[in-house]
Amino acid sequence: MAASLVLVINCGSSSIKFALVDTADGEFPLHGMAERLNSPQAVIHWVIGDQRRDVALPDGDHKAALAALLPHVQEFAGDRLVAIGHRVVHGGEAFTEACVVDAAAHRAISAAAALAPLHNPANLLGIDAAAALFPALPQVAVFDTAFHQTLPPHAYRYALPEALYTEQGVRRYGFHGTSHNYVTARAAAMQGVPVDASAWLSAHLGNGCSTCAVLNGRSVDTSMGFTPLEGLVMGTRSGDVDPNLHGFLARELGWDLERIDSLLNRESGLLGLSGLSNDMRTLEQARADGHAGATLAIEVFCYRLAKSLAALACALPRLDGLVFTGGIGENSVLVRERTVAHLQLFNLRLDAERNRRCVGGTSGPIQADGSAAILVVPTNEELQIAMETRACVQAMAA
Numbered sequence: 001m002a003a004s005l006v007l008v009i010n011c012g013s014s015s016i017k018f019a020l021v022d023t024a025d026g027e028f029p030l031h032g033m034a035e036r037l038n039s040p041q042a043v044i045h046w047v048i049g050d051q052r053r054d055v056a057l058p059d060g061d062h063k064a065a066l067a068a069l070l071p072h073v074q075e076f077a078g079d080r081l082v083a084i085g086h087r088v089v090h091g092g093e094a095f096t097e098a099c100v101v102d103a104a105a106h107r108a109i110s111a112a113a114a115l116a117p118l119h120n121p122a123n124l125l126g127i128d129a130a131a132a133l134f135p136a137l138p139q140v141a142v143f144d145t146a147f148h149q150t151l152p153p154h155a156y157r158y159a160l161p162e163a164l165y166t167e168q169g170v171r172r173y174g175f176h177g178t179s180h181n182y183v184t185a186r187a188a189a190m191q192g193v194p195v196d197a198s199a200w201l202s203a204h205l206g207n208g209c210s211t212c213a214v215l216n217g218r219s220v221d222t223s224m225g226f227t228p229l230e231g232l233v234m235g236t237r238s239g240d241v242d243p244n245l246h247g248f249l250a251r252e253l254g255w256d257l258e259r260i261d262s263l264l265n266r267e268s269g270l271l272g273l274s275g276l277s278n279d280m281r282t283l284e285q286a287r288a289d290g291h292a293g294a295t296l297a298i299e300v301f302c303y304r305l306a307k308s309l310a311a312l313a314c315a316l317p318r319l320d321g322l323v324f325t326g327g328i329g330e331n332s333v334l335v336r337e338r339t340v341a342h343l344q345l346f347n348l349r350l351d352a353e354r355n356r357r358c359v360g361g362t363s364g365p366i367q368a369d370g371s372a373a374i375l376v377v378p379t380n381e382e383l384q385i386a387m388e389t390r391a392c393v394q395a396m397a398a
């Protein structure tokens with residue numbers, strides 16, 4: 001049997017999501033998550049075939065969690081494991097595509113940690129732990145930012161003095177690249193158009209949210225910027241605010257940077273607006289029960305999303321369609337309806353029944369007859385990471 005399995009690892013500061021992906025058929029024979037690492041409550045949740053298991057791993061760290069994974073992966077994969085693919089959040093300008101992690105790549109990922117201090121060090125922990133446990137296998141890094149390295153300067157530069165860009169790397173990078181890449185390629189396949197001759201607007205709406213304009217398979221603009229805070233309203237992130245807000249909060253309330261950082265990243269967005277929850281399901285229910293905060297949060301979320309899509313349309317010469325993905329994009333009939341209602345100028349209109357049908361992993365077109373295409377496409381970042389990992393290893397061997 002051809003070697004087609006890739007172990008995909010997504011390390012957070014206290015968690016690891018993992019999936020053994022069969023790139024031949026897109027199946028995940030084994031997947032799960034380790035969470036609360038480095039605490040007495042550390043635990044691994046597994047799904048192996050149709051069995052579910054929860055294994056306590058008191059005070060286990062990243063290496064302990066991966067070590068617990070190892071025998072199961074070996075049992076399943078035997079000699080069919082090709083490589084380990086790691087999601088790495090920030091590749092800075094050094095990485096325009098996935099790469100095998102050699103010493104130079106390791107140094108560059110480490111250098112990009114200045115731009116993603118919470119994420120890149122955790123991603124490196126995963127790479128180091130996996131390399132120690134699977135020394136014979138290539139470790140491949142797949143970057144959230146790499147897909148957006150095709151942005152032209154007029155889309156990625158801020159109107160700031162040049163030295164901040166040239167000396168400090170202050171520019172727009174964009175994130176969720178793996179997902180935007182995957183869903184727009186799928187959308188092109190669903191519509192029967194070649195991806196390298198297609199034009200899409202993509203909305204990835206999960207706990208983090210971003211939009212992306214994709215022309216001929218390349219990202220040409222996106223809503224997230226220097227960090228994943230810029231752009232849309234998200235679960236707990238504010239998205240765009242007037243940058244003078246920082247000065248106001250410091251002067252008027254005496255807040256320091258840490259307090260402001262926490263406000264904008266953890267206390268704002270849907271949670272801050274609604275005063276209730278960051279979870280769209282909870283907010284939809286509360287809206288149905290007449291909760292004013294939840295109603296406002298959803299309205300602001302959808303209006304800001306539509307405004308971002310309209311702005312990104314400037315980057316496209318034409319439009320093959322709009323793609324919704326992520327937990328909210330794949331499931332929220334209401335958010336899709338409220339958002340598209342603001343986009344009539346672009347000849348985008350929904351069919352209510354088709355919109356209702358595309359939930360819970362069902363993909364398909366949801367536009368009304370005569371409208372430009374609007375597609376729901378479930379994202380599959382693990383599969384995309386696995387495919388890029390395999391391609392990278394094959395290119396290295398060629």
Ligand code: AMP
Pocket residue numbers: 205206207208235278279280281282284326327328331332333
């Ligand atoms: P993700 O980060 O992609 O897992 O997405 C998480 C978001 O998707 C949360 O705000 C969830 O409330 C939202 N979500 C998941 N399922 C549904 C659903 N059936 N209806 C509305 N929102 C949903």
